[in-house]
Amino acid sequence: MTRLPRLLPVALIAALLSVQAAEPVGPGPTYKIVGPDGKITFSDRKPTDANVRTRELGQTVVAPLLTPANGLFDLHPQNALPVVARSYGGDAPPVDMSGKPFPPGLADAVLDVLVHQFFVQTMVETCDRVQPAYADRYHGGVRNWRDRNSDILAKSNRILFTRFTGEQRDLLRATGRARLAQLLAPPDATQQDKMAWCDRMSTDLARRQFELAGDMRVVPILYFDGQ
Numbered sequence: 001m002t003r004l005p006r007l008l009p010v011a012l013i014a015a016l017l018s019v020q021a022a023e024p025v026g027p028g029p030t031y032k033i034v035g036p037d038g039k040i041t042f043s044d045r046k047p048t049d050a051n052v053r054t055r056e057l058g059q060t061v062v063a064p065l066l067t068p069a070n071g072l073f074d075l076h077p078q079n080a081l082p083v084v085a086r087s088y089g090g091d092a093p094p095v096d097m098s099g100k101p102f103p104p105g106l107a108d109a110v111l112d113v114l115v116h117q118f119f120v121q122t123m124v125e126t127c128d129r130v131q132p133a134y135a136d137r138y139h140g141g142v143r144n145w146r147d148r149n150s151d152i153l154a155k156s157n158r159i160l161f162t163r164f165t166g167e168q169r170d171l172l173r174a175t176g177r178a179r180l181a182q183l184l185a186p187p188d189a190t191q192q193d194k195m196a197w198c199d200r201m202s203t204d205l206a207r208r209q210f211e212l213a214g215d216m217r218v219v220p221i222l223y224f225d226g227q
């Protein structure tokens with residue numbers, strides 16, 4: 001009989017452990033869902049609908065660095081301030097290499113400058129091969145364009161290499177090249193069509209149709225003070 005009181009605590013502990021083992025470890029993740037209309041709902045199941053935006057609660061989600069493209073890129077200056085994409089569900093803003101959030105629209109502005117730079121460089125290289133007799137015209141047009149837009153080009157390039165991480169720069173360049181592909185003559189274009197494309201693009205460049213100065217898309221670059 002003297003052993004029974006000593007055995008009771010052991011039996012109680014074993015019973016409690018068996019009950020705890022039978023209980024679930026804890027609830028699964030909860031998802032915050034933002035529908036196409038902006039309506040917010042919560043669920044314990046991750047939706048598969050591509051038209052809704054989802055994030056798991058308790059996890060930090062960083063907003064996209066760039067605004068999604070909504071059409072072909074236009075080299076002509078934009079005369080109105082671009083709409084800055086808002087983050088959904090309290091996403092954390094993307095940060096630069098120092099850990100500071102990017103000012104709204106800065107990454108998109110740098111991307112716009114990159115697309116223009118890629119275009120004029122590709123144009124002169126392409127047209128040199130298509131019509132070498134007009135090489136001086138093409139190179140002169142590009143030099144003049146760079147001189148006219150030198151301040152914006154220099155500041156954008158400085159921001160690119162001092163504020164963006166290597167991974168972010170790679171993303172900007174890859175996105176810029178994808179948009180550039182929309183602007184070039186088709187790879188299967190005839191020689192005559194390529195010549196016509198070169199004449200048209202070099203003429204527009206000389207007529208200042210592709211200026212960065214005065215383009216409202218680059219305003220975030222102009223007002224960025226490095227802080």
